[in-house]
Amino acid sequence: MNKDIQPVTSVSNVPEQRFENPGLPPHTPRRNESDPKLKRRDSLIVTGIFGLSALASIAAVVLYFVLPSYTTLANIRLGNLVLGLGLAIGFGGIGLAAVYWAKALMNDEEMVEKRATSRTSPEDQAQAVAIMRQGIADSGVARRPFITAALGGALALVPLPFLVPLIGNLGERGGWDISRLKHTMWDRGRRLMTDGPHDMSRPIKMEDVTIGSVFHVIPEGLNDLSHAEGYAEEKAKAVVLLIRLDEKDLKEPEKSLDGIVAFSKICTHVGCPVALYEQQTHHLLCPCHQSTFDVSDGAKVVFGPAKRPLPQLPITVDEDGYIIADGDFPEPVGPSYWERKK
Template identity: 45%
Template sequence: MTQETQPAAQPPSPGHGTSTAVSTATEERHPERFTDPGLPPHRHRMGDTDPRAARRAERQVALLFVLSMIGTLGIIAAIIGLKYDNTFERISLSTKAIGLAMFLSLFCLGVGAVHWAKTLLPDDERIDYRHRQRGTDAERAKAVAILKEGADEAGLGRRPLIRNTLIGALALFPIPAVFFFRDTGPLPEGALSRTWWEEGKYLAKDPEGGRILAADVSLGSVVHVMPDDIDEAGEDLLAEKGKAAVLLMRLKPEEMLDKQNEWGVDGIVAYSKICTHMGCPVALYEQNTHHLLCPCHQSTFDLDQDCKVVFGPAKRPLPQLPITVDAEGYLVARSDFHEAVGPSFWERG
């Protein structure tokens, strides 16, 4: 019996099945590009088609700018009219009044600008293709013409009410800054170089009051101190308290430097509590390391090195207050600080 032999499978010839398969795979990977749909149809706003709506929007924008001007004037009135009398209620009232007036000024200015853009400025969509950074002279002239066209479309020339109220709001807005800067007080070189301390003033505990006996200051302790007559500062009470705050500590006399021994009493030294970086209160004392720490920005002062800065952004040691004791053993100041207290943000001689 004869067995028929099947012909061997032949590879597809070029240009037939293989080409078709490759073409199909290519189409699957790179589908045909879709056509550009273009820009959506423009939807006209009421102000574009109704002159009365445009005038109404113009008056609304002008009213918002006028309210912004009123808010700015309110800031000035609050600064001038609500003076501090060193009471929390008065300070709170002044701060709230300034804050509310500033909110009115900024809010109305911003809302007015947004309302103007939404209702009156042109909102047609345009396509600008990328081109070289430096265009030709013709392109640059065309750009200038486009800017002029945009200025005309903005309607500043045709809408003097908006233009004038906007100019008024923007012109008034920076004026309160002058009062804020003035309210910061005199230059610190003169103001911070003199505090309530002077020769003969007793050291008193803060805030409970009461003069301090040298014998009551224990080794490793820290006492917050004010002049015992600080309440006599009157209207300047808060400012004087801020400058006169002192930390009182006791070290072993043999560990003290010469200056500390000279300006201290039996190991007791007094240093300004006001950080020389930004004026925060230095309130933390590490007994083991004799480090004073400012919690605001972590400036660290080494009491063993006359409160030299050993870490943090502060650049100057805490000033030391010279002290002594009276006949009854109470701690008393020998003089004011010999240098200005507080932050070192101005040039020193």
């Protein structure tokens, strides 16, 4: 055995050391415990924060109806901002008031409770009930009706900024009027235009669309509405991807225009723009949740949470060689909703 190596002392040979329980540190009273004016001030602060929460919820709902109609992108963003601020201040106020209430008004003395046995005795059960009652008494709910009323009001009003947009039949602000999703600007004879500013958008001829190319397309006349109400909504429904494949790669070439197909860009999962095309696999990818659609097979879903293929726009060619729509989409574009069977 090497003399430089010392044997390790077994833990069992180390003498046991015991420490006295130091107990709890002395309680430091809060300032308001000896000054009723400070306690009243803290009660008013808690009530005021709950009141601010309620007012923020009411203000968000009122402004939602006072603001201009939500048919332009700017108004939609403003409406979302108003509702978001109402929710943030409403929920945040409730949380802040609850924390201040606990810190300033509830009993803050530390207490020690010995661990109970597995089976709770009737005495322990009675003690638990007494502790719960003591907690309610410490919160001061019975003694502070204004705080309780403010809390109830804030809790009742805070969901309103979230619920109001979900209520149907609210005029032009309109709830979920799903009939607006059933039709787009596309109709028979309307030319397919490249998506871009008014002075750069142009109609598309068949010879412009080579195999493997992709065009982002809008209906003719859409840019004329760029400063009108409803433009953002119409464009969101009507945007299309125009793609040309070799006809031998298509499962149903008869549904194409010499290999040219046009599909809605709006994902059938939650409505994100589908715009990532993989030329070798003929797959379209939605960047939001990775739903993948096979363009060679009617844009059917091959991966991801989407459940329906992308709607296909029927197309043909006019006498001047420009690609035109042969009607509207055969089904509503965008996500599934409760009236659909699929």
